Each structure stands twice: as C-alpha cells, then as structure tokens.
Amino acid sequence: MPVGRVSPGGHGTGSVFVGRDAELRQLVAVLRTPPSVVIVEGEAGIGKSRLVLEASALLRADGVSVLEGGCHPLREPLPFGPVADALREAVPRAAQAGPLPRVTGALSALVPDLADLLPDPAGDPEAVGQRPTVAAGVRAVLAAVAPAVLVVEDLHWADEATRDLLLLVARDLPGQAGLLLTYRAGDLPPGVPLLGAPYSLPAGTAGAEITPAALTEADLAAMARSVLGAGATPEVVRALMQRSGGLPLVIEEDLLTLASTDVRAPTALGVSRSLREIIGQRLDRLPPAAAALAGGAAVLAVPASERLLGRMAGLPEEEAADALTGALAGSVLHELGPDRYGFAHVLAGRAVYESLPGPVRTRLHRRAVEALRELAEPPLVQIAHHTRQSGDVTGWLGQAEAAAVQAESMGDLGTAADLLQQVLEQPGLAPERVARAALALARATQYGTDYGRTVASMRRILATPGLPAATRGVIRRNLSMVMYNQGGDRAGFAELRKAVPDLEQGPPEQLARALAILASHAPDGGTAAEQTALLERAMALVADSGDEDSRSVVTSNYLNALCEHHDPRAPAVLAGLPRVHENLHMVRSTVMSVSNAVEWALDGGDDEVAAGHLEEAGALAVRNDMSLMVMYTDSYRLLMSWLAGEWDGFEREVEDFRHRYVPNPLVTGGLLGTAQGVGAAAKGHFALAVAHLETALAQDGATTTSIPPAAALARARLAAGDADGAWQALTGPPDMLGFVVRRECWTHSWDLVPAAVEILLARGERARAEELAGQHAAGIEGRSAPGSVAEAALCRGLLAPAERPAEAAAAFDRARAQWLGIGRPYPAALAGERAGAALADTDPAGATARLNASAEVYRRLGATSHEARCLRRLKDLGQVPAAHVGRRAGYGERLSPREQQVHDLLVHGATNKDIAAALFLSPRTAEHHAAAVLRKLRTTREQLAQPQDPPVP
Structure with a gap:
C-alpha cells in the first residue's frame, strides 16, 4: 500500500488501515516474544508493506529497534545488500551504546562508509564478508541494539548470498531479536525455497506465516470514507470493488486520484482496473522534464541518484533538480534513501514503463547503457539488461557473460546462474559460446547445498541443444561428483563412465580428471596398485598442461588415494596445495582436499592430525564461502x-x-x-x-x-x-x-x-x-x-x-x-x-x-x-x-539406577526379552524391573513408547 499521510489510528501512515487487524495483532504478538521469525507472503499490492509499516510503528512505540532493508528486481552482485541497508541505521546506534564486539568488524565490507565505527575484523582478514562471518556480525549488532527486529522486504528479489545470510541468522537469532520478511511466492525463482534452503523454526523460536487476503467491500467502504468523506457512496464503493478486486494498492490509487481531481465517480476516470492509467494521469499533470525524468527512472527499474536520473532524461544539473522536485511533488517518484529516488512500488514503475512508446523505451535503454558505463563501478547486470532491452542481442550476450563472471567472482553464484541460463536459452548460439556458457553455468550450480535442485539444474544443462561432446563430458563429470559427494549416490560413477567417451574427444586434461576420480573413488576401482597406476597415468596427462584447474583436480585425487592408504608421502603433497590463489577453483579444490584429509586421518585413528586438518579446513571453507564444506567440517567436529x-x-x-x-x-x-x-x-537399543x-x-x-x-x-x-x-x-x-x-x-x-x-x-x-x-x-x-x-x-x-x-x-x-x-x-x-x-x-x-x-x-x-x-x-x-559400592539400599518412589536403565529401554519400545538381553538379566528380573518402572511412573508401556512433544519454550 502506498503511504503518505498519518492514519486516524495514529500508528503509521497512509489512508485508514482496514481489514488487517487480526494479521497485525498476530504479527506484533509474535515479534513481541523474541526470538521470533514472521514471514508475510502475498501478491503485489496486497498490502504487505503497509502491514509491516503499522507493525513497525507499534514496535517502535514499545522501544524496539526496527531495522529496515529491501530487495530490488535488478540486483547487482552485491551480496547482503538489503541487510547492509538495515545496518546503516543500526551500527551507529550500537556504537553509541558501547564498544562493539570484534565479530562486528566482519561487517566493514558491507558498510564501508561506517567502517570507522566498527572494530578491526577478528581472525583471518580474508574471511571478512563471508556468510557465516557476516551472520555472526549481524547477530552481534542485533544483540547490541536489542530489543530489535530486522525487516527485509521483497525477498523474492534477493540474491543468493542474502538468502543464505538470512537463513543463518534465522536459525540462530539472539534472544531479544526478531526477523520479519515479506515476499511474493509467484516471483520466487522456480523450485527455490524462500531462504535458499528449506527452513523450519528452531526450538525456542516463535514464528508465524501470514498471508493477507484481498479486502472485503466493507473494508473498502471504510477506506473510501477516510479519503472521500460523503463522496464514498455505495455506488462508488461497488464500482471501486469491481475495478480493484479488493487489491489495496489499486483501491488506494483510485481513491487518491478521485480525491485529487474533480471526478467523483470511478467510471468517469476513464481507466480500467489497471494501475497503468492511474499513473498515466499523474504523469500527464507533470511538467515535460519531470515526466521525462520519471520515464528514465522506470527504465532503470532500481533506485537511482539525482545525477543518474538527470542523465537519463538528458537534462542539465539544475533542470534535473527541478524536474525531480516536480516528480516527487506529483507523487510519481518517491525518496527511497539518501540521494536515491524511485517508485513507491514496482507496479507504479511498470505502469510508467509501459506508457512509454516503444522507440522511446529503446532509446532510454541505450542511454542507460551509456550512463551506467560511466559510473566508477559499472553495474554489469544492469548494463546487460539494458543492452538486451535495447535490441542489441549480440552485445547483450557478451555483457551477460561478463556480468556472470563478475557475479561468480564475488560469490553470487545465483546471479551468475540466472544470467548464464538466459544466454543458453538464446537460439542460434555459436557452439563455442554454448560450450563456454554451459561450463560456467555448471560450475556456478555445483556448489549448492540443496542436492536435489543442483542435480536437476545440471541435468537441464546437459540437455542443452548443440552442446559439444567434450563440453558435455565435462559437465557430466561434474554432475557425477555432485551426485557422489553431496548425495552419496553411487550412480554418479555410472555418469562418470558415460562421460569418458565424450572426454576422449577433448583436451587430455579433462580425460585425466575423469580417470583420476574413477581411480580414487569408484567402488570397483581395483587394487591399490591398479588405483595408483591409473592415477599416475592421469598425472602424466596433466604434467605439462597449463590447465591449473585440471592439475589441481588430478593432484587432489592422487592425494586422496595416498591419504586413503595412509601413505607417508601424503603430508608433503597436501602441504604443497595452494591455500591462496587468484584462481578460486584451485583454492576450493584445496579446501576439499584438506576436508577429505580429516576423514582419512580419522579412518586411521590419527585424531591429533585430524584435528589440525579440521581447523584449517573449517577456516578455509568459511573464507572461500563454501557452504557445503562448512557442513562437512561441522559434521567432523560432531x-x-x-x-x-x-x-x-x-x-x-x-x-x-x-x-x-x-x-x-x-x-x-x-x-x-x-x-x-x-x-x-551400547545402550541396548538394538532395533x-x-x-x-x-x-x-x-x-x-x-x-x-x-x-x-x-x-x-x-x-x-x-x-x-x-x-x-x-x-x-x-x-x-x-x-x-x-x-x-x-x-x-x-x-x-x-x-x-x-x-x-x-x-x-x-x-x-x-x-x-x-x-x-x-x-x-x-x-x-x-x-x-x-x-x-x-x-x-x-x-x-x-x-x-x-x-x-x-x-x-x-x-x-x-x-x-x-x-x-x-x-x-x-x-x-x-x-x-x-x-x-x-x-x-x-x-x-x-x-x-x-x-x-x-x-x-x-x-x-x-x-x-x-x-x-x-x-x-x-x-x-x-x-x-x-560402581555399586556405597549405593543406597532404597529409592522409595524414585527410580533406581537399574530402573532408570529399564525406563530408557521402555521408551524405545523394548520388550521384557529385549531388556533382559540388553542388561544381562533373567527374563523374570527384567519383568520385575519393568513393572516397577510402570508402577512408580503411573504409566503404561504404550504411553512411554509414544513420541514426546518437545518442551514448550
């Protein structure tokens, strides 16, 4: 819902707040019992933002720090952007309250303009900005300004890094903190959970999922009376309901238009139920320069500075300032932050965009490419988008690939994958471009923690028409490793063998990688001698190669075989792998090797060596943003x-x-x-x-x-x-x-x-x-x-x-x-x-x-x-x-140690025979103890064996 005027209730802004009392009570009640997570889902214009606004006002009145951030449809590969926006308000407040914990130093990469308020980062400086480290910093800031609620709106547009960060925060909120998220289910990427991975509330965390419904005619009548007064006749209300279908956004836009013109009947507006014509009337009332500025803002589609908007409209600096003031006064554009202007909601921007004639839109997209390239840090994703919309498909392909490379280098694999998928969907691509994009897409998807989604994505890539055989072999080889490493699926080795004939048609390095993996991991890889011989062949294939990635993979698998047999040569090979390198894939290969070395050391009973490898693997996994390896190292610690x-x-x-x-x-x-x-x-729970x-x-x-x-x-x-x-x-x-x-x-x-x-x-x-x-x-x-x-x-x-x-x-x-x-x-x-x-x-x-x-x-x-x-x-x-020396003879109605053991077995459904076998008792003695347990606890076997609900926090 658009906002602008204080409501009669006094908490919030905009027209009168109607039809959401139950949702507001639930939302506020949950957030008042932290830690808590509330998720609000609904279509565009249903009133999610207004609901959040009203709740925020009530929470602030309670003394709660409400920290707000939002996502945008044309995101750049800037991980954690919405959270960074929220922190810009919170960090100064936290710093005023006292010295911040060192862990908050990790946030300096997100909010460099506030770096002087943050302590020096703790630990390895290269870990600054990585998701687990950032999550710890965010938790520390929330705790410092507690009670606090972190609000992130329009999460359907979030980048992968932001989703992962919010997932980590949601799983471990500080005791006096809440998380409030809004999104549109229909705009989520297909098959992608809201937070990038399935999420359920941790024990002790309150939660709610709220889906606002369309307003009723009675709700609409109340809104109309608050804006039109006596003009809110039953006929006007019915006409508004027919036009809007109860969607609050359209209702309020209609009401604002009716209140600001001489028109008194909705039908006289000459508009359909679409918002396009309502926004069109506002545009018509703007001076030409202001309307041109709004058109440029609609083409950019993200909040922009005054200077950039003026550049889009082709206006000198002073004229641009006047035009922006006019667009703001006409409620077409809104101030969204310091020197950031745009539309109050995406539908308004879309309506303005669709009102532009085709040639004007094309010209503005070309101008956007030129203007964005002039920035100190050109936003490549936006440049690619505008290049495509300007009709320059050839130029767009190059821009999209460049943007994907930038996104991947910054760890935003989700953005990289989206761009590369769009490239591959383009018909008539040259074979070399298909191969390059498919390989890059496979690489971007293979490190995800959602196994099923990753495998499905890679299989779709394999089905890309026109994929060269050698490229298909490489992708199938990568798929096989995902299946085995992430899924424990032995069918991965069948995929790898299918890849070998394709790989034989390409560079020897790629074949070497497959042979090394088969030798090192395949269940039927042969004896140790045969395994070593195959690996040495693979090593020979890459000995003189300039392909660092392939040498790294083959060496890692050779090392894997040495570690498997606890060969004394293994430590030297492991120590020689690069921990820091400009080639991120080589470093990630090292991380996997060090992680594997933990398990091999445990296999051989060398726990001291395993502990050293684990410490290094954990640090490297965090530093290089490898969530899968973080999961492995966490399992090894357990x-x-x-x-x-x-x-x-x-x-x-x-x-x-x-x-x-x-x-x-x-x-x-x-x-x-x-x-x-x-x-x-060991406890006797045999089944x-x-x-x-x-x-x-x-x-x-x-x-x-x-x-x-x-x-x-x-x-x-x-x-x-x-x-x-x-x-x-x-x-x-x-x-x-x-x-x-x-x-x-x-x-x-x-x-x-x-x-x-x-x-x-x-x-x-x-x-x-x-x-x-x-x-x-x-x-x-x-x-x-x-x-x-x-x-x-x-x-x-x-x-x-x-x-x-x-x-x-x-x-x-x-x-x-x-x-x-x-x-x-x-x-x-x-x-x-x-x-x-x-x-x-x-x-x-x-x-x-x-x-x-x-x-x-x-x-x-x-x-x-x-x-x-x-x-x-x-x-x-x-x-x-x-163990029996000094034991008391009687226990009264309390369970004796032996009876406690019997109780533990009964909880798991043990019979008297099971109890006797587990505790080395005669069946009669086991029966006696079981009867005593049931008598003292006044229960039955069936009740004891029922699953117990977790305690209510």
Whole structure:
C-alpha cells in the first residue's frame, strides 16, 4: 500500500488501515516474544508493506529497534545488500551504546562508509564478508541494539548470498531479536525455497506465516470514507470493488486520484482496473522534464541518484533538480534513501514503463547503457539488461557473460546462474559460446547445498541443444561428483563412465580428471596398485598442461588415494596445495582436499592430525564461502567429540545439525549415522541401532564410507548371538570385507577386520581368520595409522590360543593403551573388557581391575548395556562391582539406577526379552524391573513408547 499521510489510528501512515487487524495483532504478538521469525507472503499490492509499516510503528512505540532493508528486481552482485541497508541505521546506534564486539568488524565490507565505527575484523582478514562471518556480525549488532527486529522486504528479489545470510541468522537469532520478511511466492525463482534452503523454526523460536487476503467491500467502504468523506457512496464503493478486486494498492490509487481531481465517480476516470492509467494521469499533470525524468527512472527499474536520473532524461544539473522536485511533488517518484529516488512500488514503475512508446523505451535503454558505463563501478547486470532491452542481442550476450563472471567472482553464484541460463536459452548460439556458457553455468550450480535442485539444474544443462561432446563430458563429470559427494549416490560413477567417451574427444586434461576420480573413488576401482597406476597415468596427462584447474583436480585425487592408504608421502603433497590463489577453483579444490584429509586421518585413528586438518579446513571453507564444506567440517567436529567420549548430548547435537542443513546422506547416514548406531547398540537399543546402521550401509554401498556401518552392524548382530547375520553384514551385499581385501583398505580402523576375525572364529574358520589377520598386519606395515596398530593387537588377542590367556590379555592391553593414546575411550574400554574376560580364570584380581575400569568408562558414556555386561562378569567372579559400592539400599518412589536403565529401554519400545538381553538379566528380573518402572511412573508401556512433544519454550 502506498503511504503518505498519518492514519486516524495514529500508528503509521497512509489512508485508514482496514481489514488487517487480526494479521497485525498476530504479527506484533509474535515479534513481541523474541526470538521470533514472521514471514508475510502475498501478491503485489496486497498490502504487505503497509502491514509491516503499522507493525513497525507499534514496535517502535514499545522501544524496539526496527531495522529496515529491501530487495530490488535488478540486483547487482552485491551480496547482503538489503541487510547492509538495515545496518546503516543500526551500527551507529550500537556504537553509541558501547564498544562493539570484534565479530562486528566482519561487517566493514558491507558498510564501508561506517567502517570507522566498527572494530578491526577478528581472525583471518580474508574471511571478512563471508556468510557465516557476516551472520555472526549481524547477530552481534542485533544483540547490541536489542530489543530489535530486522525487516527485509521483497525477498523474492534477493540474491543468493542474502538468502543464505538470512537463513543463518534465522536459525540462530539472539534472544531479544526478531526477523520479519515479506515476499511474493509467484516471483520466487522456480523450485527455490524462500531462504535458499528449506527452513523450519528452531526450538525456542516463535514464528508465524501470514498471508493477507484481498479486502472485503466493507473494508473498502471504510477506506473510501477516510479519503472521500460523503463522496464514498455505495455506488462508488461497488464500482471501486469491481475495478480493484479488493487489491489495496489499486483501491488506494483510485481513491487518491478521485480525491485529487474533480471526478467523483470511478467510471468517469476513464481507466480500467489497471494501475497503468492511474499513473498515466499523474504523469500527464507533470511538467515535460519531470515526466521525462520519471520515464528514465522506470527504465532503470532500481533506485537511482539525482545525477543518474538527470542523465537519463538528458537534462542539465539544475533542470534535473527541478524536474525531480516536480516528480516527487506529483507523487510519481518517491525518496527511497539518501540521494536515491524511485517508485513507491514496482507496479507504479511498470505502469510508467509501459506508457512509454516503444522507440522511446529503446532509446532510454541505450542511454542507460551509456550512463551506467560511466559510473566508477559499472553495474554489469544492469548494463546487460539494458543492452538486451535495447535490441542489441549480440552485445547483450557478451555483457551477460561478463556480468556472470563478475557475479561468480564475488560469490553470487545465483546471479551468475540466472544470467548464464538466459544466454543458453538464446537460439542460434555459436557452439563455442554454448560450450563456454554451459561450463560456467555448471560450475556456478555445483556448489549448492540443496542436492536435489543442483542435480536437476545440471541435468537441464546437459540437455542443452548443440552442446559439444567434450563440453558435455565435462559437465557430466561434474554432475557425477555432485551426485557422489553431496548425495552419496553411487550412480554418479555410472555418469562418470558415460562421460569418458565424450572426454576422449577433448583436451587430455579433462580425460585425466575423469580417470583420476574413477581411480580414487569408484567402488570397483581395483587394487591399490591398479588405483595408483591409473592415477599416475592421469598425472602424466596433466604434467605439462597449463590447465591449473585440471592439475589441481588430478593432484587432489592422487592425494586422496595416498591419504586413503595412509601413505607417508601424503603430508608433503597436501602441504604443497595452494591455500591462496587468484584462481578460486584451485583454492576450493584445496579446501576439499584438506576436508577429505580429516576423514582419512580419522579412518586411521590419527585424531591429533585430524584435528589440525579440521581447523584449517573449517577456516578455509568459511573464507572461500563454501557452504557445503562448512557442513562437512561441522559434521567432523560432531564426530570427533563423540570419538573422544563426549556422548552426553550427542543425539541432540546431531538433531540440531540436521535441522541446520538441507537433508542429504551426510546428514542422515555416513559416519554420524554410524556413531548413532554404535551408541544405540551400547545402550541396548538394538532395533534402533540396526536401523541407523542399515540406513548408512544402504545409502553408501561398497565404498570406504561403508566400512564403519558394516563393521558396527556386524558387531551388533554378533552381540545378539547371530553369527550368520553378522557375517552377512560384512559380506553383503555390499561385500565390504571383499571390498577391503580387494582395495587393500587395511588402514581403515573402524573395527571391520577384528569383527571379521571374531566372526570367523565363531563360525569355526580359524585358518581363514588367521589369513585375514596376517593380510591386515602386512597391509599396515609402514603406514601412519595408529588405529590400525590397535586393531592388529586386537586381532592377535582374538587369535591367541585358549590355553594362553595371559598372551591374549597382553595383546588386548596393548590395544587398550593404543586407543587411550589416540584419545578414544570407547574402543579402549572394549579392549580392556576383553583383557579382563581373558584373565577371569587365571588372574581374578587382574580381571576385576580391568572390568571395573571398563565398567566405569561405560557408565560415563551412558553405554548401559556394555556396563551391565561388565557388571555381570564381575558378579560371576564373585566381586562387588566398584560402581555399586556405597549405593543406597532404597529409592522409595524414585527410580533406581537399574530402573532408570529399564525406563530408557521402555521408551524405545523394548520388550521384557529385549531388556533382559540388553542388561544381562533373567527374563523374570527384567519383568520385575519393568513393572516397577510402570508402577512408580503411573504409566503404561504404550504411553512411554509414544513420541514426546518437545518442551514448550
């Protein structure tokens, strides 16, 4: 709704505010209970801005800082622009309140004119302006001026960076802050969520989604009376309703026109329901110079300075000033900011634009190109738009590609992709231009975090008519990596093999990249020797190439293979990769390599090295604006905490991680899913453990990523007494044991080889178990993999003859010491328990000490089933478990520790038989404990097992 006069209610401006009382109450109520997020959606002219204006007035009366920014249809690649507009008001106010946190220094790139009010940026200066860093700065400013509400209007026109920034802010608002967004669903890019990725309210955050409806005839009558007084007859109201369909924008424009002319009947205006003729009347009342200035503003389509508007109208400086004053007085143009003028809403600008004769529009577009090129920083996106609208298609193609390059270099991949898609839609393009634009578009889309959207976009690119074979091969190769890296989809390797024939028709560097990826990642990539040979061939193809990107990719995959086998040459190759380079793709390749090195180090049990790589990968990912790599590094932090024994709260942290990122296989399975499965099994939640592990195993297939869930699933089934099921978990499908043997992945210390040895022994296949352990011991020789050393000791303990228990215990003790040195208490406790069990008959004191130590670790971790197993063994030795010393005899109506364990199992739907198996109790004892829990809590099994609603904040 246009604004201009104080309403009778006193809060806000414009004509009387009608028909929105319920929406206003809801909006203000939610924003008064921060943290909160309110989203207002509706068509153009429905009154979103007026609703926001009224709410802002009420909030300001409450002492709330309302910070406002808006998006524009012709955006330049200036990430975070709307937020920067809001900060220009907030930063000075925050600075007056006291010293700003150092994290706000990251905002200096957004509001350079306020840099003197901001502290020096903290950390790496190259991280300034990147999304997570900027988000932290925005949160700090909101907290400094709290209570505060950040308003961003017309989010359908936002650039990708702004969407991502607002998503980060919305997911973690300060306690006294709110976020208010408006948008038009019909103008969002197809398939693009409002914030660039699916968003749901975090726990503890209030929220509302409001969709204003069209006004009723009664609402319109109230508006008409406020403007026309007695002239608002029933006939006038009905005519206005017929013309407007209840759209507030058209209603108010009609009313303002009726009030400012001698016309008293809407039909006498000679206008249709369109806004075009209403604006036309205002234009007719303007002096010619002012009308020409308005026409130039309509062609520019974004807020512009007085000087630029004068240049568009062809007016000298003084005449331009007078013309602008006239356009403002005639309510055609509005002041939108310091030296920024434009239309109050996009429909008004469109109406003026459509009122211009075709030749005039064309001439003005050409003039816009000339004027914009004269600026200190030419806005290439706008120049491309005006070049196309002037009819210069050939010139537009070059301008669009240049604008896309600029946008990509600034990290605005969304703008780059939009421009390149428009280029590819142009008929009759030369093959070289098709190839260039398609490659650039594929590159711009492949780093998105929304997996489904990314794959769909790249498949559309592949379907571009006239795409050269070599280009098609490159794009298909990139698609395959997106499918595998982001989606865990093994079909990505089928796409890669389909790409090879096309790549053979192009430069050898592109073929080398495909061969390197197949050798390094494909499930059937052959033995380590065959893998290395293929990689060395790829390295030879790029040895003398000037293609830095291809050399980088091949080297990264060569490094990947070295890291996979913990080859001692790997650290030197990794250290030689560029961390800073003018070629952004080379740096991004380095970021992925360092991130991969984290996982390879964890695979080998080298947690100290992994921590160093993780710190660097996280910093590089933020600095280079790689949201996908930020997601990976966040997942590694969670995993490393779990490996270090920080199990308390792990499930909540994983759920929070899944809430923050778009669902994908990394989030639902992988190593995090494996950790959840192992933890569930340790607590006795067998069904839940199997579900986690089978999900992770099914989605990854026969790859190194499947080694951990296969081993853990085998362990869970073996613990349940199902040796055949355990063997099936290892041999498939997928056949992970065969994969490890074929690929010689001996350094992957996720318990697969020890599990296989133990299962083979349980199946009576000792000779095969000894052969496997021998292969493993030989395979880790000379490799930097501390976890594999621990597993080799574990295998020796398992294979020790029954008549030499001390030999077995010594081997298990070595494994325990090795795991403790690495910093992983859980596998150390398992090894210590094995040592205690081995000494049970020959050294009861030694057995007791080891079992008590392991039971204490299990208790601290919350591994109740493992703790119960240790306590049972201690009782079998005639020992009072250390954990039971000093316990009170009675608990009254409170749950005893054992009953608390039973309660935890009942919540997950365990039967008495499940409880008995998990806690090593007799079925009768399990039944007794379950009955006691249900009696004390006055509940039933069914009620306990029902999903619980989250607590109301």
